[in-house]
Amino acid sequence: xxxxxxxxxxxMMLISLISTASCYAQFNSNxxxxxxxxxxxxxxxxxxxxxxxxxxxxxxxxxxxxxxxRFDSLAPGNYTVSTAVQGFSPASVSFNLATDQTRDVSxxxxxxxxxxxxxxxxxxxxxxxxxSRFEQTxxxxxxxxxxxxxxxxxxxxxxxxxxxxxxxxxxxxxTSSLNFAPENWVSASANGRGATGNQYIVDGLDVTSNIRxxxxxxxxxxxxxxxxxxxxxxxxxEYGRASxxxxxxxxxxxxxxxxxxxxDYYTSQGLTARGEFGVPQPNKLNPYHADNMxxxxxxxxxxxxxxxxxxSYEPYLSLVSNGSxxxxxxxxxxxxxxxxxMPNSPEVQLMVKYAPTNATTTGVSxxxxxxxxxxxxxxxxxxxxxxxxxxxxxxxNIPCATPVFDSGHFNSSSYYNAKQYxxxxxxxxxxxxxxxxxxxxxxxxxGPAVRPAFTDYNTYFTxxxxxxxxxxxxxxxxxxxxxxxxxIEGYVNRGGLYTVPLVSVTGLGTGWGDGGANADxxxxxxxxx
Numbered sequence: 001x002x003x004x005x006x007x008x009x010x011x012m013m014l015i016s017l018i019s020t021a022s023c024y025a026q027f028n029s030n031x032x033x034x035x036x037x038x039x040x041x042x043x044x045x046x047x048x049x050x051x052x053x054x055x056x057x058x059x060x061x062x063x064x065x066x067x068x069x070r071f072d073s074l075a076p077g078n079y080t081v082s083t084a085v086q087g088f089s090p091a092s093v094s095f096n097l098a099t100d101q102t103r104d105v106s107x108x109x110x111x112x113x114x115x116x117x118x119x120x121x122x123x124x125x126x127x128x129x130x131x132s133r134f135e136q137t138x139x140x141x142x143x144x145x146x147x148x149x150x151x152x153x154x155x156x157x158x159x160x161x162x163x164x165x166x167x168x169x170x171x172x173x174x175t176s177s178l179n180f181a182p183e184n185w186v187s188a189s190a191n192g193r194g195a196t197g198n199q200y201i202v203d204g205l206d207v208t209s210n211i212r213x214x215x216x217x218x219x220x221x222x223x224x225x226x227x228x229x230x231x232x233x234x235x236x237x238e239y240g241r242a243s244x245x246x247x248x249x250x251x252x253x254x255x256x257x258x259x260x261x262x263x264d265y266y267t268s269q270g271l272t273a274r275g276e277f278g279v280p281q282p283n284k285l286n287p288y289h290a291d292n293m294x295x296x297x298x299x300x301x302x303x304x305x306x307x308x309x310x311x312s313y314e315p316y317l318s319l320v321s322n323g324s325x326x327x328x329x330x331x332x333x334x335x336x337x338x339x340x341x342m343p344n345s346p347e348v349q350l351m352v353k354y355a356p357t358n359a360t361t362t363g364v365s366x367x368x369x370x371x372x373x374x375x376x377x378x379x380x381x382x383x384x385x386x387x388x389x390x391x392x393x394x395x396x397n398i399p400c401a402t403p404v405f406d407s408g409h410f411n412s413s414s415y416y417n418a419k420q421y422x423x424x425x426x427x428x429x430x431x432x433x434x435x436x437x438x439x440x441x442x443x444x445x446x447g448p449a450v451r452p453a454f455t456d457y458n459t460y461f462t463x464x465x466x467x468x469x470x471x472x473x474x475x476x477x478x479x480x481x482x483x484x485x486x487x488i489e490g491y492v493n494r495g496g497l498y499t500v501p502l503v504s505v506t507g508l509g510t511g512w513g514d515g516g517a518n519a520d521x522x523x524x525x526x527x528x529x
Contacts, residue, residue, distance in 0.1 A: 027435075027470065027480075028204065028248075029097050032070040033105040035063040035083055042067025043109060046083045053078040053094070054255040057306055057428045061475040073470055073478060076101070076227050076250050083107050098137040099229040099250045134232045136160035140252075143222050150177035151265065151292055151314075153222040157188045157247055160230035165189055168219065179219040180316060180418035180441050182460045182488035183209065186216060190232040190245045197244035203251055203437055205466045205484040210525055214244075217488050217523065218439060218464050221314045221420055223261060223294045226252045251437060253426050254308030258299030265292040286321035287413070306428035316418040324409045327450060328365055328509025329356040331403040341396040350503060350512050356450045361408040366507060369400035405508060414447030420462075431472045439464040446495075454514050456496035463487045487524040492516050 031050060035043040046063040050071050063069045063083075071081075076099045082092035088109035097103050138146075138156050148155050154168035155177060165188035168177040189195050196213035199206065202220060209215040229248040268289035272278075279285055298310035330351055338348045372391055373384040383389055387401035424437040439462065446457025466484035473479065496514030504511035 027073040027075050027433075027468070028100045029074045029076050030070065030072050030102040031074060031079065031081060031097060031105055032068065032102065033081070033107060034067045035069060035085075035107045035109065036067055037088070037109050037111070043085055043088075046085050046107075048081060048083045048107070050074075050079055050081045053080055055253070055306065055308060055426075055428075056256055059472075070476075073480060075253065077253075081105050081107065083109070085109055088112050098139075099227040100135075100231070100248050101137070101229075134162060136230045138228045138230070140226055143225060143228070148222055150179065151222055151294070152177040152179045152184070152219060153225055153228060153249070154179075154184060154186045154188075154216065154219060154247075156228060157186065157230050157245065160190075160232065160245075162232045163188055163190045163230065163245060165195065178316065178418070179221060179314075180420055180443050180460075181219065182217060182441065182443070182462045182490060183212060184216040184219045186214065188245055193244035195244065197242060199242035199246045201246070201248045202464075203249070203466060204468070204482065205464065205486060206525070207464070207486055209523065211523060217486055217525070218441075218462055220249060220251060220422070220439065221294060221312055223263070223296050223314070224251050224310075224312045224422055226250045251422070251424055252296075252298060252310050253424060254298035254300060254310045256300060256303075256308075258297070260297040261295070263294045266290070286323055288318070288320040290316070290318035290320075292316045301425070308426045309423065311421070311423040313421045314419065316416070318416045319413050320416070322410075322412045322414055322447060324411060326362065326407045327359065327410050328405050328407050328507070329359065329450065330508065331364060331406045333402055334368075334404045337396075337398055337402055341398070350500070354451045354453050354500070354512055356410075356510060357452060358412075358448075359408040359410045359450050361406045363407060364403040364405070365407040366403075366405040367400065368395070368398045368402040368404055371404055371507065373400065407509075410450045412448045414445065416443070416445045418443040433468075433470045435468040437464075437466050450510055451512065453497045454500075454512065456493040456514050456516075458490065458492050459494060460490040461488065463489075485524070487522065489520070489522045492519045492521075494518050 035046040035048065037043060044063055044065050044067055048061050048063060048069040050059045051057070054077055059071055061069045061071055074097060076097050078094070078096055080092055080094045082090065084090040089112045091107050091109050093105050093107060095103065095105055136159065138159070142156065143153060146156055149167070152168040156167070157163060158165050158167050167187060169185045169187055186198060187195060188198065198214040199208050200216045201207065202218055207216055207218040209217050227250045231246045266289070269285040269287050272285060274280065294312070294314045296310070296312040299308070301307040301309050335351045335355070339352065342348050368391060369384045369387065372395055373381045375394070376384055376391065380389065384391070384400040390397045390399045418441065420439065420441045422437065422439040425435070427434045441462035443460040444457060446455070449455040464486045466482070468480065468482050470478055470480045493514050493516035498514055498517045500513045502511065502513040502515055
């Protein structure tokens with residue numbers, strides 16, 4: 001196990017050396033404080049022990065000549081800091097450490113008279129004297145209890161003081177908000193600055209788009225997140241690029257005990273309240289359904305070896321009616337006339353080979369007379385509009401009464417199927433800590449076309465991985481090596497018939513061909529340090 005771990009460490013160090021991008025630390029919380037007696041006198045050279053309550057991982061430091069101790073590069077969580085000095089009763093303080101927080105925790109020793117231990121449980125201070133930022137930290141409880149449209153955790157960003165907006169959106173102005181989108185537009189701004197100045201960080205990896213300012217390229221499942229820290233000023237020196245909001249998300253880690261969860265959010269037209277201003281009875285609602293499931297499990301990989309894992313899987317299945325709006329297409333009588341008049345023309349061959357199907361015709365939207373009677377002499381136009389006569393040789397003598405365009409309903413539904421999964425590993429040694437996290441998103445969306453040959457679909461992918469190795473040289477010196485890579489990719493208009501060019505006819509509505517020709521876009525970003 002140790003040889004394998006050190007081989008992994010050497011590989012990550014090599015990757016860090018050959019990469020040139022900048023990065024941030026994933027473990028960016030700190031604890032500091034003063035060891036003193038009841039009279040306020042400092043206690044130097046005291047041994048101070050910090051323990052993560054959930055994982056039982058401990059760190060040791062010593063108070064300096066000023067009685068000050070400090071622990072750097074910590075993950076958020078529940079901790080206990082304690083000290084034992086000869087002549088004093090042991091003292092300990094339990095507290096919660098938030099994402100990207102520097103927490104002041106002082107230890108006050110009492111003179112030892114009888115065997116006793118002083119234990120203090122602290123709450124978050126009303127004023128944190130060690131930090132001047134405007135910040136709102138939303139923990140697991142908040143993410144579970146607060147309403148999250150589309151299960152998108154960015155919806156809670158607007159709860160922070162000084163932040164306004166609508167939260168996460170699949171696209172600007174969109175009313176849908178899912179966490180699978182490779183480009184998540186977040187409608188949020190702070191202190192008069194725009195959303196394009198926002199920055200988003202997941203476990204130290206900057207997932208802000210390089211080409212669309214303020215857009216996220218990775219949005220984790222809400223059940224994966226331990227905390228979300230929303231900051232609106234005086235940002236940590238580790239970060240950059242933000243002029244409005246800096247949002248740091250921390251994923252969950254496994255603990256000494258096995259834990260799991262499962263949930264299912266289901267909705268359909270049958271569960272929709274019509275309300276005072278909704279669709280009145282007895283009109284039917286357009287059919288749809290969405291099923292958003294979520295599963296997660298975490299715990300020790302090997303019990304009592306300070307080796308932990310956390311894994312999640314979130315599938316999403318939806319089908320939405322495209323409604324019953326009218327569409328336009330060519331009338332069969334016109335196609336029959338065109339076949340007889342010009343059987344070898346490309347236009348006729350398109351109409352014959354790629355005819356509309358599965359549409360319910362409601363009526364004729366335009367006849368030959370309605371489209372072209374104005375080309376006749378004025379005296380003949382009235383009779384043509386009445387369905388008498390034809391349009392002459394320029395129009396192959398087509399009868400004026402020939403129906404050309406029809407209108408009808410194409411009752412179809414579009415699908416949006418997605419999934420996200422991730423796995424996180426944490427391993428602690430005596431002087432080393434190794435962390436790794438992997439995310440993968442997949443989206444498939446599309447729907448049928450009235451001309452089946454031109455049915456296409458879109459697929460999108462998000463691939464994100466990161467690793468972190470920290471070596472403790474001494475209680476006051478550490479080195480942190482970080483690697484991260486994030487990549488989004490989308491294939492637009494896949495599966496269509498690209499040998500047929502885009503052809504449109506004025507007044508027809510439904511043309512021929514597929515645009516885009518299986519367009520592929522890629523946006524990678526990588527960091528190391």
